[in-house]
Amino acid sequence: MDYWIVGLLMDSHLTINPFIHQSIHPSIHYPKQMMLNFKTTEDTVNREVVILGVGMTRGGEHWGKSLRQLFVEAALAAIDDAGVDRIGSMYIGCMSSGLFNGQEHIASLMADYLGQKHVPATRVESACASGGAALRMGFMEVLSGLNEVVLVGGVEKMTDVSTDGATYALSTAADQTYESFYGVTFPGLYAMIARAHMHRYGTTRKQLAEVAVKNHLHGSMNPFAQYRQKITVDEVIHSTAVADPLNILDCSPITDGASAVILCSREIAKKFANGNPSLREKPLVKITGSGQATDTIALHSRQDITELRAVAEAAQQAYKMAGKKPGDIHLAEVHDCFTIAEICVLEALGVAEKGQGGKAAESGYTALGGRMPVNTSGGLKAKGHPVGATGVAQAVEIVHQLRGEAGDRQVKNARVGLTQNMGGTGGSCVVHIMEAL
Amino acid sequence: MITPAEYVREIPAHHRLEAGRCKKCRKIYYPARQVCPECQAREFEPLSLPREGKIVTFTVIRVAPSQFSDQAPYAMGIVEVQPGVRLLTQVVDCDLDKIEIGMPVSLEFRKIQEDGEKGVLAYGVKAVPR
């Protein structure tokens, strides 16, 4: 095409598009106080938020189920579990339906297919922490009193694209311009964290493997897990290399899945639970702490490659709100997208000393029957990692545990649970603390 | 994939390693930023990063994204060019088994990506053993 024709088209485009000439909105200046910590009012302090119902699909390759079908299946399970008859609003965690399914605007789509005419519905995205971030949004909405019953869901349908397509979609959680541009993958970024951790603290290849072995053992007891086979340290160490020192069995899989919880105020919860025979005998599960934080999106921008600052920050907020210390937590569902992630997360949560996270799985401390079981669901590694759904699925597991419904993998006398969900290499993190009432 | 507009925007960072130094607290950011996270200052002076550094951590990518699969396996590392100033890039022209933390490297101008057979060629720097 000749240049003058291109120029002509561009000119006419400019003249027919009035928005092009509009100026950017004037910059907004917030008063100083608003930048400081948000102070909760008397009213919100007195309101208590309960997870009344939970539901999820099994993680896996759901060739026969679409994005909306997966979501509706999990949402209906949560609605039925709670026994609620109405929903005030919805939050849906989803990382990348646009790249995985070519579908955006899914909050409306899901409300529509869930048969919830005209309810406010919002999609929440924070990469792999989308589900956790959605949970926090729902928590805040119930806490604010704006709505009394809120459905929080998460969904990801990852197998409709090739493995390469999925790798690309996931890589968009890294800094596209200064990380992905050079050919790094997520396993590669976590592998660099692992290498640094091994170099500085003497963490071993075996210790990494122990995380996967433990989580597969836990997953073998979870009917909703994608992988229910046990694996050995040897199998992990000799599995296909993905990004040295991480092998395929150090990595969470590509998963289709959805999960949902129903949040409501304690007053409403009591009313519904009394009318619901399956809930009447079980403790209500209350969210007592919520924290969220961010860190540099690019791994190389962090002074300490092995330290997950967003996790530590979010955890501090949640501990403070709940009035708990790491030692008060009975069990945790943490973001083990790669084996090294669980190790670094335990350190950031204060469960393990800095640099000592590798010993947690190896010593049995974090195994079922240990001092503090971690990822009794099987974690992302065995239960599966439908990215946007993961943060909500963690809450589902904690609720099952605190209600005493976890079957073979039940943690005895579990009263306080923690969920930790993070995006990218820890550029975002959401932590929740839940307690049985 | 990199679009022509993005290519041009990133020439200072990718082709010339231009960084920004906070005029208030002197901290150097690569790439250059608009706000200093340390002191909230908004004025920076441009500077070019040195082309020598050392490996902070590294990995060998064996399962690569499709536009890099012809190069796999390849090493990637975080390179520190000045105290606290780091960038991520590939580590090339060396034995993959011989890379180690602390290894001195130089940064060389290389082709990073091709947008298929027909699109623009994207350039940047890669680390090579010094």
Add this chain to the structure above:
Amino acid sequence: MIGIVGYGAHVPRRRIKVEEISKVWGTDADSYKSGLVLEEKSVPSSDEDTISISVEAARNALKRAGIDPQKIGAIYVGSESHPYAVKPSGTVVADAIGATPEVHCADFEFACKAGSEAMFVTMALVKSGWMEYALAIGADTSQGKPGDALEYTASAGGAAFIMGGKNVLAEIEHTYSFMTDTPDFWRREYQFYPEHAGRFTGEPAYFKHVLGAANGIMERAGMKPQDFTFAVFHQPNGKFPLRAGKMLGFSRSQMETGLLCPIIGNTYSGSSPLGLTAILDIAKPGDRILMVSYGSGSGSDGFIWKVTERIREAQDRAPKTREMIAKGKIQVDYGTYAKYRGKIKTG
């Protein structure tokens, strides 16, 4: 005084040995090695092309020149393997070294003579007073058809020269060009590999033009081979330049320093320019250098350089060519080489 104020080289680290290519095509490696006077050739990795080689060579030239890149008025990249069919290589180099936007760029092409062409034009521009400095680059990642005799030699590398009117490290004393219309080697539009006219590339092509230019420039200058410390000729293989030099009356010792083909192959547009960098690396003030390029199609550019005092301070400011060639070599097998050079069909 017009001449070179900074020079720099860049040669990829990968090598493939003649034996490795012979093994695949069933040829006698020893006869190729002695026939071509060549042991191995440089191979660009999949992330190296004429542009990346040019940028690295240009940076080395800048280190030696020690000038502000903003003062460079023109950048010409001579190559037969520009990565784009349409879109200049020179602008990438210009922006990468910080010479934009007040700079004139063009890509040159004349088979293996494109680099010396750029040197010729940049010197003229500086001499005319139109600009203070000008950058000339000859670089290639040339390809030979698999199994063809060219495959043993076609290699990768480049050299860059910043021309200026002050602080020159080698002054240009004479230039002379010699060309005729001689189709001995060519590549048609849309063809991946070049064609050549076999033995016709020798006497009526290479030797006619190299000898023509060398004799012409020495006659104009009133000089004889004995007046030169060094001589460097285009090196399609290791044998041709030695034979041409001998026919002209040069000794092996005058030619050895600049003869890089035996260890890196034919870097096409980078060939005699790279040889010149290797000479400048060890040259002393007062040394006189004869350089004669050759490009198929066909023609030769001749240059007579006289090394100045400034050479002493410039030599160590950037990597020396022979040290660069020797350092960190990586031997590749034919399969790897074929993959890097896009010789394996994947679609």
